[in-house]
Amino acid sequence: MEPRILIVDDEATLRANLAAFLEDEGMQVVTVSSGEEAIETVDNDPGFQICIMDMRLPGINGQEAIFALHARDPDLLFLIHTGTAGYSMPRELRSIGLRPEHVFKKPMSDMAPVAETIRRMIAWGGYSSND
């Protein structure tokens, strides 16, 4: 079964490129442009395994969206894709299992690590092998 990926990014180019790459990797990708939209999508169509979340978003920000989505579907795993300089992971996100290696900083000149991480997480069924 193809992994289902939700990409949340307000930058159309970025989400399109990432989506294209992941689709080429054989994944089923849905893209949305805001946190609210992501919540709506997940409410209407649950069953996403991985969500790639931008942190700076119009409306609610990435972190709030993550908590909202996590509340609705605790099995949903997140990757963070951010352009914020010096981003460091808050404790709240660590509490749901996120680690710095799950943060990808913009700009990414190579998207292969993202696909790899997704596959590993799906194989593990969590953020790390211990989960």
Add this chain to the structure above:
Amino acid sequence: MAEDRHTTKNAPSDQPATRWYNSLEWRMYLRFTVMLAIMIVGVVWVLLHSGGAILRQSGNRYVEAAGNRLVANALERVAQTEATAYAMARTAEALSADEARLLRVLGETLRSGVERRIIAGGALYLDGPSPRLWTWKRLPDGTLRRMDPAAAGGQGLNAEWRLAVAHLPPGIAYWTVPRMDETTGAVLIACAAPIYRDGECAGAAVCYVDAASMDAQLEHALPVGEGYALILDRRNNPISMPPDVSAALRDRAAQPQSARRPSAADLVQAYPAYQPVFAAAAEVNQDIRTQVKWVMAGNEDLAAALAAANDDAPDQPGQLAMGMALDVLSEETRASKLLGRTTIADDPILKAPAVAAVFHVPRAYWKVVLIVPESLVAAPGARIAARILVTLALVLAVPLIVVLILLRRDLIGPVRHMSRYLMGLTETEGDFLQGMGERAPNELIELANAFNRRTDALRAANAQLRKEIEERVRAEEALRRSEARFRNVLENTRDLLYELNLRTWQYEYISPAALQVTGFSSEELNRLGARQIADRIHPQDRFLVSTHFKRLIAADGDDAAEATSSQVEYRWRDKNGAYLWASENRTIVRDATGAPLALVGSSRDVTERKRSEQEMTRMRHYLQNIINSMPSVIVGVDREGIITLWNLEAARVTGRDAQEAEGKPFDQVFTLLAEVADKVFDAIRSGEPLESERFVMENRDGELHYHDVIVYPLVANEVEGAVIRVDDVTGRVQIEEMMVQTEKMMSVGGLAAGMAHEINNPLGGILQACQNIERRTSPQLPKNRAVAEEAGTTIEAVREYIERRGVLEFLHGIRADGARAAKIVADMLAFSRRSESHFAPCRLDDMVETVLRLAANDYDLKKHYDFRRISIRREYGPNLPEVRCDKTKIEQVLLNLIKNAAQAIAEEEKDVTPEITIHIERDGRYVRIEVADNGPGMDEDTRRRVFEPFYTTKEVGVGTGLGLSVSYFIITKQHRGAMSVESARGQGARFIIRLPIDPER
């Protein structure tokens, strides 16, 4: 001020009493009489004393002349006899071998002497194992006969000479006392001379003198009636006397042995009057003995022998004999001389009082006694004296009396008349000529006329005087008023005036102002005296005052005006014990010879003035200190730009001290200011302060320094000019530059943080798009092949097309540039982050090693140059501490520096081995890291901008222009350290980092 205590009370001038003896006449009589008396007494005295002495001397001279004549006669005989004896001795020495011939020759010699009546015989004595004695005797018929040798020790007259001669040196003869020859009955005196053979006394040659032969000589020695003479031997027994004397003596003595010569004792017994004569002779002997005693020591055996050899053998003749034997007596004793003198009350021969004189005959030690009647010596003198006295008295007295009488008639009479007239004269007119008498001398008449004229003149003068006295009274009144004025001034002036007598050291005057100035009244000061007043001078000023006084005294007076009068200021303890400052003008008053008489001083209390002066001085010093303590250069100039103030900092900066600078134009002394000279003058002219900031000047070491120059014009109190203040602000400028740098970086950081997201998003789009394009044109992706076939082509064709058209390279270019842009953003972001969470203690040398390994494998570096070609010098100091730092950041800085160094070296091909030196050492609370290369270095402009963000010397695309500024930021901001660079074009560069060992502290 000391009053004259010697006010003499003049006794009222009594009218001298007119006593009769006070009159001119009586005085004249009295004085004439006294004069006459003195004259007579004087003449008598002179005659009695010096005159008598003169007369006596003339008598003495007569006696002496006669005596010397007699002595000379006697001496001649002595000398002739001695000469004969010496001749015999020489002959005996010469003819020692031929005895017969010797005797013959001696016989001839003696005969000749006897015939000439010099001697009366002789003898030859030869000493030896068998001593022999030959004697020649004059027989009564006048012939000479030689007696056969007597046995040794036989009496040749007597042997007195035998012993003496043994001690005599050659050339000295010995005279014996007289002996009577048993054979001929003649009284003989022996004169013996020693004979020497081979340096030893071998005998004696003897000549005899007949005492009687001298009697005849004495008989005619003096004219008849003028005295007679005796010759005494050394024992004072008479040798010879005039025949009439000996006859008289013989009669008188009536001696049984008429042949024997009378002895001294006989003579005195016969004529006791001779006693003093022999006493005098004995005294002479005593004198000689006294002198002989000095040589007695060591010759006592001889003395004893001689004493024994004399038959009557008393001690004294023995000593005399020794004196002769040794001939030790001085020339004086041996000279012919009047040795004694005495008087004989009634001479038995002259039958009158006589004078006896004793003379000495040298060599034989005889004495000639001359007896002369006293009348012959003294009487003529007395007669002459009396005659002179009477004559003198007459010659002096008669003119005196005549003068007296004449004086009385011609002088005293008219004078007495005139004085009587004068005494009776009233103020009415009179004539002194009246009653003068006809015989008045011309001089007195002239005198009287003069008196008359004088009286008239006096009357006129009297009137004139009266007028003058009135004027003088008026003048004195004026003077008194003037003096009162002066006194008033003196008493009321605030200055203390005084006069000190330099002879008595007493104050003549002290003005009442003393009370106000010193607290002492004038009287109290006077009582204190010069000494105590001087003691109250402040100890520190005493030397000054005394020096000043000595200079004043020493000054010549005509030297210079200031020398005799000058000012001195000193402290003086007043009555309350407080010191007051006195300013004193001192003048030395001198007498005509220039000797100092008095010290006149006027002393003023200048305590207030001094205090304000001191306050002013203190204030001046205070201000001076403030000005000198300023770290700024402060230069005061007048309106012409001449330096009037020059503080220490100015001296330090220019290297010229104030003495050198003051009085010179400021732009000449402070050449750095020459450029702002116009501004200085503008400021002075306009009165507006003027600032000139960041004025770049090269200092003495050739370093560029920034200065702020501020010119304040001086306007107050007519002081024109300006104060120039120069501050070296180089340090501040450098700090400001640094702050600007940091601020720039911070703003870059802030900007980057804001921008990063916005730039990263499109960059992400670009980069991801590129990756997607590459992937979707890749034959490896199965979906690509499917889509290509759907599109009616093959993926291989698409790929080939893309490759042929270089699209892939373009895509690589896009990716590379995107990555570069992403790096720039990431570097910029470094300026904003300040997390210290990664701080941990690290060893810097370990870090350097890590970085060196990294650099050796660095891809960028490898591309352009071979890092291994560069020699790395490591200079790691001992005891390097661990430094608390962000390891990654510091490694980033070090790598940056090392890469920069390598790039710099690579820029230039040089002959020198490329070299990077890394030096680490502890520096107090810091660790100092230096990275130096021997590359081309940089110019000043580059050096100053090297930490500026985006400043780069590398070609476009090689560097971001942020490496060094990021390093600077990491060191200074994140680690609170310091970073600097030293470099010059062509001299390599040296980056210096100072990291605190613990940045938290």
